[in-house]
Amino acid sequence: MIPVQLILKNFLSYRDAALDFAGLHTACICGSNGAGKSSLLEAITWAIWGESRATIEDDVIYSGAPEVRVDFTFLNNQQTYRVIRNRVRGGTSVLEFQIETPAGFRPLTAKGMRATQDIILQHIKLDYDTFINSAYLRQGRADEFMLKRPTERKEILAELLKLNQYDQLEEKAKDNSKQYKGRIEELSRSLENVKTQLQEKTATKAELSQLEVQINKIQQQEAVDKIQLQSLQVVQHQRQNWEQQLNFTRQQYQNLSQDCDRLQQEKLSIQSQLTNLADILNQEAEINTGYTEYQSLQSQEEAFSTKFEQHTRATSFRQQQQQQLVKQIQSIERQLQQTEAELKALEQQEQELEQILTKSSDVETALSQLAAAREHLNNLDQLQMQVSPLLQQRADLKSQIDRTHASLVARLEQLQATETKLQTQHRHRPQLQQAVMDVGVKIEELEKKKVYLQRVQEKGQERRHFIERLQAQKREYEKLLAELEQKLQMLQNPDALCPLCERPLDEHHWSTVIQKTQTEYEETQGLFWVLREQMAVSDREIQVLRQEYREINQQLSGYDELREKRGQLAAQLQATTDVQEQLKQIEVEKQHLERSLQGNFDPEKQAELQQLDEYLQQLNYNEKDHALARSEVERWRWAEIQQAKIKDAKKKQAQLASKKPELQGKIEELKAGIELEQTNSDTAKQIEALTREIAELNYSSEVHNKLRQAVRESQSWQLRYQQLLSAKEQYPQIQNRLADLITSEKSRLVEQQKLTIQIDDIVEQLKATANPTEQINNLEQQIAIRRQELDQKIAHFGRLEQRVHQLELLQTQCEQEQEQLKYCQQQQRVYQELAQAFGKNGIQALMIENVLPQLEAETNQLLSRLSANQLHVQFVTQKAGRSGRSSKKKTKLIDTLDILIADARGTRAYETYSGGEAFRINFAIRLALAKLLAQRAGAALQLLIIDEGFGTQDNEGCDRLIASINAIAADFACILTVTHIPHLKEAFQARIEVNKTQQGSNLSLSI
Structure with a gap:
C-alpha cells in the first residue's frame, strides 16, 4: 500500500488539510509535541480500517x-484505490470504496459498512492488527513486544502469525x-443390550410354531359350531x-280400537257444539238491540275525547308560559x-x-x-467586614504552625x-558477609x-554432523538397492535384455548376470544394515x-x-559500613x-499570631451581639408592612365611597322590573288568553x-x-262433520273383526313350532x-411374530452398529491425532520454529547496521525447568520465547541496555517482524511508518538510525518518519511541517 493523497476535514486537531504524497520516498513529519503529527497517520488507519487511538467513535471529530470526513487515495498491486469515510456526531458512519479506471473512479462499495470493509481487506490483504504490528511503528509502542514476558511474547507472535485459527481447529x-x-x-451399551435380546430368537421361533x-x-x-348355529x-x-307378524296385527287391532274411541269422543264433542250454536241463534233479537246501544255510546265518547285533547293542549301551554314568567322574575330577583x-x-x-386606619x-x-x-x-x-480578614489570617497562621x-x-x-532499621542492619553484618x-x-x-x-x-554438534553424513549415505544405499531390485525384476523375464548393453542374453549369460546382480544386492544390503546400526548408535549417543545437556x-x-x-x-x-555514622547523625x-x-x-509566626489576638480583643466584635441586632431588625419589620396596608386602606376607602350610590340605584331599578313582569309583560297576557280559552271549552272530566x-x-x-255471526256460518258445517264421523266409525268396527281372526291363526x-333360543x-x-x-x-402369535421381526431388525441393527462402532473408533483416533497436530506443540510450534530463524536473521542483519556490528539477537524457544521439588527428578522443557542480546561485554538482559540501544533493538525486531508479517499476509511491505523513534537516541545513534533507514529505503516505496527534534529535519530530503494554531493543525510540504 503506497499513499497517494490524504484529505482531512474535522479529523482530531485538523479542520481542513490536504497532503499529496506524489514524489515522496523518504519523508519526515516534523513539528512540536501535540501539533498533530501522529493524528496525520491516525487518519490513514481510521479511513481504511475505522480504527484509531480514540476509545469513543465521536472523539475523532474536531x-x-x-x-468528520477522511479521503485517502493509495496504490496497491498496480491499482489506484480511494477510501472515503464519513461520520456525523451522535449518528452513523458512511464508508465508500472506489477503484480508478480510465473513465474515472468506479465504486466498489457494497451494501453495509461491514461488507464494504471486507471488500477493502480482500483488495489490500492486510488487516489492522497486522498493519500496526508491521508497517506502522506507533508512538510509545516500539518496545511493546520486548516488554512482554517470554511466554506472552510467544502468544503475541502466534497471534501475529494468525495461528489462533489452529486453536479453533484444535477445539473443533x-x-x-x-x-x-x-x-x-x-454404541457399546446398545450392542450389549442387542446381543442380550438376540439370545431369545431360537426360543421365540419354537414357541411361534407350537402356537x-x-x-x-x-x-x-x-x-x-358355526354351521350348527346357522341351522x-x-x-x-x-x-x-x-x-x-303377531305383534304387528295386534298393534293394528289396538290402533283401530283407539280410532273408534277417538271417533266416539269427537262425535260427542260435535253434538255439544251444535247445542251451543242453537242457543246463540235463538237470542238473535236481544243481541242486535244491545249492539246498537253500544255503537251510540261509542260516538258520544269520541266527541268528548276531542274536547279532552283541546283542553289538555291549552292547559299545558298555559303552564309553560307560567314557568317562563317565573324564570324571568327569578332572574331579576337573583340580580337584585x-x-x-x-x-x-x-x-x-x-x-x-x-379598623386598619385606627392603628x-x-x-x-x-x-x-x-x-x-x-x-x-x-x-x-x-x-x-473589618474583623473577617483578621480572623482568616489568624486561622491560616494557626494552620501553618500546626503543619510545622x-x-x-x-x-x-x-x-x-x-x-x-539501621541498628538491625548493623547486627546482621556478619551474616551478610x-x-x-x-x-x-x-x-x-x-x-x-x-x-x-x-x-x-x-x-553433540559433532555427532549431529556425523549422523547427517550417515543419512546421506543411507539415501545413496536406498537408491542403489532400488535400482538392483528393479534389475532383478527385469531379469526374471526369459526374454530379458542385458541391463548394460541392452542386447539379448543366452542362458549362460542370463544366469551369470542374475548371480552377479544378486551378489551385489546382498553386499549393498549388508552395508546398508551396518549403516543403520551406526545411525542407531549415534542416535543413542x-x-x-541431550540428557546430560x-x-x-x-543445574x-x-x-x-x-x-x-x-x-x-x-x-x-x-550499605552496612556507613550505618554507625548514620546512627550518630540521626541522634x-x-x-x-x-x-x-x-x-x-x-517564632515569627507565633509572635504574629499573638499580635492578631490582641488587636481582635481591642475591636471587641461579638458574633452573638451581631445576631441579636439582626433579630431586632426582623422584630420591627412588621411596621413597614402595616404602613403599606394603611396607604392601601385610604385608597380603597375613597373608591368604595364613589361606588356605593351606583349600587343603591341599581337595586331600585330591579324592584320596578319585577312588578312590570308580573302585570304588563307579553307572557302574562298570553296566560290570561289561555285561561279564557279553557273556560269556553266547558270540558268536564267527570x-x-x-x-x-x-x-x-x-x-x-x-x-x-x-258470536252470532260465527254461529250462523258454522252450524251447517258441523252437521256435515257429524255425518262423516258416524260412517267412519262403522268401517273401523268391520276391520277390527277381520284382525281378530288373523291373530288367532298366528297364535x-x-x-x-319349538323355540331354539336356549340351544x-x-x-x-x-x-x-x-x-x-x-x-x-x-x-400372542402376533406379539411373537413382531418380536421375531424385531429380533431380525436387531440383528441388522447389530451389524450396522458394529460397522458404526469401527468407524467411530477410527474417527476418534483421527481427531485425537488432529487435536495434537493443531495444538500448541504441533503445527503452531513447528511454524514458529520455522519462522524464528528467518526473523532472527533479518533482525541481526538490520541490527548490525544500526549498532556497527556491536549487537546480536538470539531467539530461544525452550528452556529447562524443574519438574519436581527433588533435584534427582528429570528436567522438563518449558515453552518460552526468550530474546538473548549480546554485545562486546557479553549477553545481558534487555532492561540493562540504554534507551538508545533498546530502541535500536526494538526497531530491528519490529522491522524484521513487519517484513515477515507482510509476506505471510500476501501483501508486499511497501510503506514504513516510524512514529517518534529518535527521542531516545544520541547524535551517533540518530545518525546510524537515519543511515539504516536510507539503507533500507530501496526496499520500500515510501518511508514516513515522525519526529519533534528540530535538527533532524535536515537529514531528510522531504519534510512535512505540522503547526498547530487556534483554527487547528496546518500542513506544509517542502522538498
Whole structure:
C-alpha cells in the first residue's frame, strides 16, 4: 500500500488539510509535541480500517464540528484505490470504496459498512492488527513486544502469525473426538443390550410354531359350531317372523280400537257444539238491540275525547308560559340579591378599613424603632467586614504552625524508624558477609559446569554432523538397492535384455548376470544394515548427550539468580559500613527536633499570631451581639408592612365611597322590573288568553269518565254479536262433520273383526313350532369362549411374530452398529491425532520454529547496521525447568520465547541496555517482524511508518538510525518518519511541517 493523497476535514486537531504524497520516498513529519503529527497517520488507519487511538467513535471529530470526513487515495498491486469515510456526531458512519479506471473512479462499495470493509481487506490483504504490528511503528509502542514476558511474547507472535485459527481447529477436533467418544460409549451399551435380546430368537421361533398348531385346531372346532348355529338361527328367524307378524296385527287391532274411541269422543264433542250454536241463534233479537246501544255510546265518547285533547293542549301551554314568567322574575330577583350582597360587602369593607386606619399611631412609633435598629446593625456589619480578614489570617497562621508541628513529629518518627532499621542492619553484618562468600562458591561451581556444558554442546554438534553424513549415505544405499531390485525384476523375464548393453542374453549369460546382480544386492544390503546400526548408535549417543545437556542446563538455571543475589548481598553489605555514622547523625537530629517541639519552632509566626489576638480583643466584635441586632431588625419589620396596608386602606376607602350610590340605584331599578313582569309583560297576557280559552271549552272530566264506564259495560254486546255471526256460518258445517264421523266409525268396527281372526291363526302356528333360543344361547356362549381363547392366542402369535421381526431388525441393527462402532473408533483416533497436530506443540510450534530463524536473521542483519556490528539477537524457544521439588527428578522443557542480546561485554538482559540501544533493538525486531508479517499476509511491505523513534537516541545513534533507514529505503516505496527534534529535519530530503494554531493543525510540504 503506497499513499497517494490524504484529505482531512474535522479529523482530531485538523479542520481542513490536504497532503499529496506524489514524489515522496523518504519523508519526515516534523513539528512540536501535540501539533498533530501522529493524528496525520491516525487518519490513514481510521479511513481504511475505522480504527484509531480514540476509545469513543465521536472523539475523532474536531471539537465543536458536526461531522468528520477522511479521503485517502493509495496504490496497491498496480491499482489506484480511494477510501472515503464519513461520520456525523451522535449518528452513523458512511464508508465508500472506489477503484480508478480510465473513465474515472468506479465504486466498489457494497451494501453495509461491514461488507464494504471486507471488500477493502480482500483488495489490500492486510488487516489492522497486522498493519500496526508491521508497517506502522506507533508512538510509545516500539518496545511493546520486548516488554512482554517470554511466554506472552510467544502468544503475541502466534497471534501475529494468525495461528489462533489452529486453536479453533484444535477445539473443533477435540469436540469431534468427544462426540465420537460419546457415540462409541453409546454404541457399546446398545450392542450389549442387542446381543442380550438376540439370545431369545431360537426360543421365540419354537414357541411361534407350537402356537400356530393350536390356533388351527381351535379354528376347525369353531367352524363346526358355526354351521350348527346357522341351522338353529334359521328356525329361530322363522319363529321371530311369526312373532313380529303377531305383534304387528295386534298393534293394528289396538290402533283401530283407539280410532273408534277417538271417533266416539269427537262425535260427542260435535253434538255439544251444535247445542251451543242453537242457543246463540235463538237470542238473535236481544243481541242486535244491545249492539246498537253500544255503537251510540261509542260516538258520544269520541266527541268528548276531542274536547279532552283541546283542553289538555291549552292547559299545558298555559303552564309553560307560567314557568317562563317565573324564570324571568327569578332572574331579576337573583340580580337584585347579587347587587344587595355587593352593597353589603362594600359596607363590611368600609368597617374593616376603618379598623386598619385606627392603628396609624402605633405604626409610626414602630417605624422609629426599626430605623434605630437598622442603624445599629449597619455599625456591626462594618465592624464584621473589618474583623473577617483578621480572623482568616489568624486561622491560616494557626494552620501553618500546626503543619510545622506535625512535620516535626513525622520527621522524628521517621528518624526513630530509620534508627531501628539501621541498628538491625548493623547486627546482621556478619551474616551478610558469610552469605556473600557462600554465593560466590556456588557461582564458581556453576561457571565450571558452564564450561563443561559448552564441551557437551560441541560434542553433540559433532555427532549431529556425523549422523547427517550417515543419512546421506543411507539415501545413496536406498537408491542403489532400488535400482538392483528393479534389475532383478527385469531379469526374471526369459526374454530379458542385458541391463548394460541392452542386447539379448543366452542362458549362460542370463544366469551369470542374475548371480552377479544378486551378489551385489546382498553386499549393498549388508552395508546398508551396518549403516543403520551406526545411525542407531549415534542416535543413542545424542540422546545421552541431550540428557546430560538438559541436566547441566537445569543445574545452570539458577546461575543468573545467584549472580543477581550476590550483587544484592554485596550492595547490602556495602550499605552496612556507613550505618554507625548514620546512627550518630540521626541522634543529633532527634535531639534538635525534640527541643523544637517543646515550643521553640517558628517564632515569627507565633509572635504574629499573638499580635492578631490582641488587636481582635481591642475591636471587641461579638458574633452573638451581631445576631441579636439582626433579630431586632426582623422584630420591627412588621411596621413597614402595616404602613403599606394603611396607604392601601385610604385608597380603597375613597373608591368604595364613589361606588356605593351606583349600587343603591341599581337595586331600585330591579324592584320596578319585577312588578312590570308580573302585570304588563307579553307572557302574562298570553296566560290570561289561555285561561279564557279553557273556560269556553266547558270540558268536564267527570262526565267523560261516566261515558267511558258505560262504553266498557256495553262492550260485551260487540262480542256476542260476533258470536252470532260465527254461529250462523258454522252450524251447517258441523252437521256435515257429524255425518262423516258416524260412517267412519262403522268401517273401523268391520276391520277390527277381520284382525281378530288373523291373530288367532298366528297364535296356533306359534304353538306348533319349538323355540331354539336356549340351544342358540348355549352354542353362542361356547363359540364366544373359543373366540376369546383364539383371540388371545392370535394376539400372542402376533406379539411373537413382531418380536421375531424385531429380533431380525436387531440383528441388522447389530451389524450396522458394529460397522458404526469401527468407524467411530477410527474417527476418534483421527481427531485425537488432529487435536495434537493443531495444538500448541504441533503445527503452531513447528511454524514458529520455522519462522524464528528467518526473523532472527533479518533482525541481526538490520541490527548490525544500526549498532556497527556491536549487537546480536538470539531467539530461544525452550528452556529447562524443574519438574519436581527433588533435584534427582528429570528436567522438563518449558515453552518460552526468550530474546538473548549480546554485545562486546557479553549477553545481558534487555532492561540493562540504554534507551538508545533498546530502541535500536526494538526497531530491528519490529522491522524484521513487519517484513515477515507482510509476506505471510500476501501483501508486499511497501510503506514504513516510524512514529517518534529518535527521542531516545544520541547524535551517533540518530545518525546510524537515519543511515539504516536510507539503507533500507530501496526496499520500500515510501518511508514516513515522525519526529519533534528540530535538527533532524535536515537529514531528510522531504519534510512535512505540522503547526498547530487556534483554527487547528496546518500542513506544509517542502522538498
